[in-house]
Amino acid sequence: MTQLCRHCATPLSIRFLNLGFAPPSNAYLNPEDLQKPEVTYPLRLLACGQCRLVQTEDYAASDELFTDTYAYFSSTSKGWLDHAERYANMVTDRFALGPDSQVMEVASNDGYLLKNFVAKGIPCVGIEPTKSTADAARALGIPVVQEFFGTDLAPSLAEADLIIGNNVYAHVPDINDFTAGLKTALKPGGVITLEFPHLMELVEHRQFDTVYHEHFSYLSLLTVERIFKAAGLRIFDVEQLPTHGGSLRIFGCQEAADHVQSAAVATVLAQEQARGMDEDGFYQSFQSQADAVKDDFLKFLLSAKAEGKSVAAYGAAAKGNTIMNYAGVRPDLIPYVCDAAAAKIGKLMPGSHIPIFAPAELRARRPDYLVILPWNIAAEVKTQCADLAALGTRFVTAVPKLTVNQ
Known part of the structure; x- marks a missing residue:
């Protein structure tokens, strides 16, 4: 069945991005939730050829996403x-x-x-x-x-x-x-x-x-x-x-x-x-760009594992859940994520089931690499973790391209 644009009701035919299936990005899990099925939804975007609104193809009801335990503060x-x-x-x-x-x-x-x-x-x-x-x-x-x-x-x-x-x-x-x-x-x-x-x-x-x-x-x-x-x-x-x-x-x-x-x-x-944002071509080339970012990130993690290097992540953010679920990252590649939000500590990332710890865990473990998932606040995180850098930890961001700081 063809979906209609949510704004202008034009039939949607331009495929913008397909990230497969994933759980809601802020549906953090309690340890006991691992004994239950985890709900996932299609994560695909279409672009309207008329008004140029890019929009999700299939979506959960908003009251299923923004619940009483919503963890983003x-x-x-x-x-x-x-x-x-x-x-x-x-x-x-x-x-x-x-x-x-x-x-x-x-x-x-x-x-x-x-x-x-x-x-x-x-x-x-x-x-x-x-x-x-x-x-x-x-x-x-x-x-x-x-x-x-x-x-x-x-x-x-x-x-x-x-x-x-x-x-x-x-x-x-x-x-x-x-x-x-x-x-x-x-x-x-x-x-x-x-x-x-x-x-x-x-x-x-x-x-x-x-x-x-x-x-x-x-x-x-x-x-x-x-x-x-x-x-x-x-x-x-x-x-x-x-x-x-x-x-x-x-x-x-x-x-x-x-x-x-x-x-x-x-x-x-x-x-x-x-x-070219009023032309179809702008919206038809994004999938390959997303795949390139995902592939480079996964290659880095696999290489670090093969070399016996320890990897942690900082920021249990929604954007981190997207890239890790699309890349199929699990605790064998990133054993834990640290976050300052009390509402997330002790829970697990949706989909990947990577445990979330307080930032103090980074000082105890001193990872070789720290992947900063919310790259938009990378400078802030690097300042907060300058002591780790002094001890040899290297900071990593995946977007817009893989960057490993010396």
Whole structure:
């Protein structure tokens, strides 16, 4: 049966990427779970020849992916906390936010961002469906509505001067409904900012490990502009960010609002056009690039094993689960992963069943190689583990190409 595009309902025929079958990337296991069957889903992407939305072919229901025990906590990364604080300061100044304003964040996670508005005395509310992270935000004094966001919920919310969505737009199965909800919840002169990984960067830097079931869509400005227009919204500014290997931050508003469009919108659209993102060929060549990254990573691990070298990994991140499951990596090649998130320590990686330990384990074992799975924070990890480097540990990243630091 031919799948239709989630945005424009065009039949999908362009194969973008096939990573086989995998469990949800954040479905970490308890040791007793190894006695039970593990559910996997197809992990395949298609591209729309009309609106150019790249999207998962088959997907689990969102309530199967974002459960009460969801293990991703945004506050784990200091770099991300700093990014959030800079953003809060910027929008407060740019849009003159104050005690009479209303800020809303969709997918507010553990309060990593909204706590900055609380500190400024700016009223805010988080929308967060996962109990584990919502509870963490409430402990910081942040009001949280524990629901999925969309047109059903939006009418019950106070209209916002600023709606924030950081790394959530790619996570929603019904992107049209979500966007319509943004319009409903936004004041006539209000602003929406959304951050999401840029599909152009994903392809150029072979970041196939950012593909997982929780990411239903892979986005360009070209596509998002079309989705916004269909919902009665428009994009008036855009920033290119280094986060997550290259992201866009778009600024949107009601179609009739008086926000003046910046030159940056035309600039980014021109970049995408120049790279062929409105042509089929751009979407048809990615599989071979992903396979090259996977093959080089697996060759490295097999070589290290043959040489009797010890290998560990850092960062029990979703992107790490994608590459290890696609490459078929198991504990014989990487015996353990270390992570600072308390919610993950003592559990096992989905699919690979590699145990997750606290970072202190690295000092006890002193591995010859440390594979940094969340390559987007590699610099931060290297700084944290500088003592290991002094003892001879070499850092390894697989994306965009295999790199082994001396």
